[in-house]
Amino acid sequence: MISACHLYPDLLNLYGDRGNIIAFRQRCEWRNIPVKIKSISLGDKIEFKDYDFVFLGGGSDREQNLIAADLMKRRDRLKDAIEGGLVVLAICGGYQLLGKYYQTAEGKQIPCLDILDLYTTAGSKRLVGNLVVEVKLGGKPLKVVGFENHSGRTYTRSVKPLGKVLCGSGNNGSDGLEGARYKNVYCSYLHGPLLPKNSGLTDRLISLALKRRGMEYHLKQLDDSLEESARRVMLDRLGLRM
Amino acid sequence: MGFRLSAAILAGKAAARLSRACGYRGTSLPGLVARKICPAALIDLSAQVRRGIIVVSGTNGKTTTTNMIAGVLGDAGYKVIVNREGSNMISGVTAGFVANSAVSAHVDCDYAVLEVDEASMPAVLEETNPKVVLLTNFFRDQLDRYWELDKIIGVINDSLQKLKKSTTLVLNADDPLVAQLRGKTGLPAIFYGLSGYELARKTNTQTREAKFCPCCGFALVYEFFNYGQLGTYYCPNCVFQRPELQVEALGTVSKSNVNCCRIRYKKGEASLVIQALGLYNLYNALAAFTVGLHLGINVRTILNSLKKYQPVFGRMERFTYKRKPVYLNLVKNPTGFNEALAALCDAEGMKDVFIAVNDNYADSRDISWLWDVDFELLGREHQAFETFICSGRRAEEMALRLKYAGVPVEKITVNNNMRLAIEQVLSGPAQACYLFPTYTALWPAHKILEFLAVKGNADDQRMPSVS
Numbered sequence: 001m002i003s004a005c006h007l008y009p010d011l012l013n014l015y016g017d018r019g020n021i022i023a024f025r026q027r028c029e030w031r032n033i034p035v036k037i038k039s040i041s042l043g044d045k046i047e048f049k050d051y052d053f054v055f056l057g058g059g060s061d062r063e064q065n066l067i068a069a070d071l072m073k074r075r076d077r078l079k080d081a082i083e084g085g086l087v088v089l090a091i092c093g094g095y096q097l098l099g100k101y102y103q104t105a106e107g108k109q110i111p112c113l114d115i116l117d118l119y120t121t122a123g124s125k126r127l128v129g130n131l132v133v134e135v136k137l138g139g140k141p142l143k144v145v146g147f148e149n150h151s152g153r154t155y156t157r158s159v160k161p162l163g164k165v166l167c168g169s170g171n172n173g174s175d176g177l178e179g180a181r182y183k184n185v186y187c188s189y190l191h192g193p194l195l196p197k198n199s200g201l202t203d204r205l206i207s208l209a210l211k212r213r214g215m216e217y218h219l220k221q222l223d224d225s226l227e228e229s230a231r232r233v234m235l236d237r238l239g240l241r242m
Numbered sequence: 243m244g245f246r247l248s249a250a251i252l253a254g255k256a257a258a259r260l261s262r263a264c265g266y267r268g269t270s271l272p273g274l275v276a277r278k279i280c281p282a283a284l285i286d287l288s289a290q291v292r293r294g295i296i297v298v299s300g301t302n303g304k305t306t307t308t309n310m311i312a313g314v315l316g317d318a319g320y321k322v323i324v325n326r327e328g329s330n331m332i333s334g335v336t337a338g339f340v341a342n343s344a345v346s347a348h349v350d351c352d353y354a355v356l357e358v359d360e361a362s363m364p365a366v367l368e369e370t371n372p373k374v375v376l377l378t379n380f381f382r383d384q385l386d387r388y389w390e391l392d393k394i395i396g397v398i399n400d401s402l403q404k405l406k407k408s409t410t411l412v413l414n415a416d417d418p419l420v421a422q423l424r425g426k427t428g429l430p431a432i433f434y435g436l437s438g439y440e441l442a443r444k445t446n447t448q449t450r451e452a453k454f455c456p457c458c459g460f461a462l463v464y465e466f467f468n469y470g471q472l473g474t475y476y477c478p479n480c481v482f483q484r485p486e487l488q489v490e491a492l493g494t495v496s497k498s499n500v501n502c503c504r505i506r507y508k509k510g511e512a513s514l515v516i517q518a519l520g521l522y523n524l525y526n527a528l529a530a531f532t533v534g535l536h537l538g539i540n541v542r543t544i545l546n547s548l549k550k551y552q553p554v555f556g557r558m559e560r561f562t563y564k565r566k567p568v569y570l571n572l573v574k575n576p577t578g579f580n581e582a583l584a585a586l587c588d589a590e591g592m593k594d595v596f597i598a599v600n601d602n603y604a605d606s607r608d609i610s611w612l613w614d615v616d617f618e619l620l621g622r623e624h625q626a627f628e629t630f631i632c633s634g635r636r637a638e639e640m641a642l643r644l645k646y647a648g649v650p651v652e653k654i655t656v657n658n659n660m661r662l663a664i665e666q667v668l669s670g671p672a673q674a675c676y677l678f679p680t681y682t683a684l685w686p687a688h689k690i691l692e693f694l695a696v697k698g699n700a701d702d703q704r705m706p707s708v709s
Contacts, residue, residue, distance in 0.1 A: 015608065016612065
């Protein structure tokens with residue numbers, strides 16, 4: 001049984017990100033891997049160490065501030081769990097929150113959870129559009145496709161990026177990098193949502209979650225023709241090859 | 243006024259003819275041209291409306307409600323100007339006046355009913371002096387353009403505050419995001435709402451806005467939900483709550499193609515019947531009723547007008563193909579799509595479904611919103627459906643969404659050729675077809691349907707009698 005947790009689904013649900021949870025659940029169930037997904041909101045009790053997979057999405061400014069305050073109280077336990085191999089997917093606002101700080105346009109530094117060595121600064125122009133990133137999964141390159149919509153510019157320091165931008169802006173529109181990776185934490189600006197059509201990445205997260213649970217982690221191959229064709233539409237349009 | 247305005251109107255009308263001749267719908271071009279020549283065109287033209295301007299805005303239901311109000315006022319014997327569908331930004335609103343103005347710049351009308359895009363509210367309110375501003379609801383819509391809902395509501399709130407106190411707000415009491423505007427703007431307000439909906443839910447699993455009190459930030463408590471965040475709510479921390487209703491719908495019944503309810507208002511009760519599917523259409527009719535009542539229109543005239551109202555272009559618009567009913571309904575955001583799905587699942591018999599998703603600018607380039615729609619409903623009730631045909635620029639993503647919603651893959655087809663896809667759904671095995679295109683897919687789908695099927699109800703089925 002995989003234990004998964006959707007953090008603040010009632011608040012962080014701005015860009016169809018619940019599709020990530022839908023994809024994670026379905027791809028487990030289609031393989032008869034039992035999975036339990038718990039929704040956790042403000043003030044709910046949670047022991048991160050008991051979970052295998054945690055998803056954190058993005059929200060509007062007001063909701064994100066509420067969440068930051070709530071997560072701050074749980075910060076140490078989340079960090080310990082991450083150091084111990086907890087699998088995390090964080091998108092957009094959730095991604096920024098895991099870093100050291102967010103610097104506003106006025107130069108004020110708002111502290112974040114300080115779990116990943118990265119920071120974000122406010123940008124004037126929003127980075128909006130289709131985004132393709134080349135991600136190495138188990139040594140094999142995978143073109144991950146989605147849509148970005150953020151004004152923050154994120155800079156990774158000692159943590160690795162998720163991948164290289166092939167088309168679009170990515171972390172900050174200047175260094176050609178997108179997302180971040182640390183232990184079993186995957187961060188990205190990709191909405192779309194990310195997991196449904198990038199099923200290679202979904203399966204990677206499921207494998208890691210199974211491994212953390214101490215289960216055999218060779219995944220049965222599924223028929224991914226619809227996933228592939230949904231991804232191919234955008235790659236074709238942008239002149240990229242599968 | 244004078245020469246400059248006349249020149250602007252001439253040029254605007256010429257632009258309209260030219261764009262029609264070139265085959266464009268070009269409904270806002272005349273306004274754009276007129277404003278270039280005479281920047282005060284809208285101010286001057288709108289000031290001539292004899293009895294008043296009614297501005298209709300909000301996320302969903304603008305077009306339908308605007309047309310319902312215009313119908314009511316027309317049936318009451320007034321001369322009415324309306325801006326045409328899809329031209330609801332400031333140039334489109336101006337174009338509506340240009341089209342209805344003499345070259346002498348004289349406008350002959352009693353009322354103007356203006357559908358206004360949320361983002362264009364500040365500009366339109368500044369240049370017109372509305373007697374009534376109606377706000378239907380606020381849902382997330384096209385985030386790549388408008389960003390977050392909070393921001394757009396803030397902009398509308400600011401522009402309402404600049405209005406004279408002679409403007410009356412007509413507000414949907416069931417939407418806390420709309421209802422908050424009375425307190426914040428200080429304008430006189432009339433509220434309408436829907437109580438006693440037979441399928442109202444105690445809980446809401448849909449993605450919804452407004453979880454928090456707009457006044458104090460405390461979590462709102464709901465007694466029931468109608469759809470989205472619409473329902474009966476209160477704040478446990480401050481005085482904010484669903485306002486007292488001046489027009490209240492009770493005992494709602496939706497059956498086949500008819501929606502009806504009792505309406506309670508200050509001076510009595512009445513029975514409202516509309517020939518349009520969907521709870522959202524009942525809200526639209528309720529809004530039109532409230533505006534009509536406020537303008538002093540005879541209640542019987544309002545009810546008769548709403549009863550014969552025919553859905554506008556692509557709003558559960560009825561066609562017939564070989565005696566089979568075919569419905570065409572625009573989808574543009576999660577709440578609208580959820581409501582369309584609710585109406586779809588309520589309909590009896592087996593159904594074939596066509597969904598066309600485009601990601602052009604006017605549709606929202608980001609199609610993430612498809613994942614906020616509760617297609618899981620179709621997954622659970624897929625026995626009532628024969629086929630799902632996906633088309634449009636993002637047909638594959640739509641097909642994927644259905645797969646992950648639990649619709650059996652063998653019922654899902656992708657056909658990027660819209661003409662063939664529509665032929666396919668029309669000749670499907672079910673007893674009824676439902677077509678759901680996004681904005682830029684609506685026009686081609688409509689054209690193809692007009693060619694292949696017959697507009698309206700070919701059997702001329704009698705209206706069920708409602709006592």
